[in-house]
Amino acid sequence: MSLLFWRKKLDTGEYRPDGKAQTRDVVVDEENPLPVRPISNEADDPVRVKIEGIAPVRDEPLTPFGTQTGLSVAASAVGLTLPAGGQPKRALIQVFTAPIRFWVDGSAPTTTTGHRADYYDTIELKGYNEIVNFKAIRESAASATVEVSFYG
DSSP, X not given: OEEEEEEEEEEEEEEOTTSOEXXXXXXXXXSSOOOEEEEEOOTTSOOEEEEOSEEEEEEEEOOEEEEEXXXXXXXXXXXXXXXXXXXXXXXXXXXXXXXXXXXXXXXXXXXXXXXXXXXXXXXXXXXXXXXXXXXXXXXXXXXXXXXXXXXX
16 A cells, blocks of 8 residues: 655745745645646636645555554444554554444534444555544444554
């Protein structure tokens, strides 16, 4: 598994001593979408876009960062236990035994609210915030077990 990283400049709202806007680089992902603008809107021309203010950084392979095995998802919402030694960038969660409900914003799901994952489904969490804010609960009377692999 690998990720293609792009970097873009964000205006921080601060200014350098020379009067130019202070910027910082950010990795383009779901929280920081790729900045594009249309460059053609002719009726007979397909829409084309120009990518603005970004540069490819590298294709970075993800390395295994740790696991959490046998996590029981029962009647109370549970989160993940992160491996020691840093902040994982991705997590893969495989659901076993029974369906679960989950949120990735820190909210507690219920048996009727939250994203649903069936047994043998795999959930991919992207970014440290989704990983630390993941909460899951069983959907029915049967508890589920999940296996988690973290990548950095």
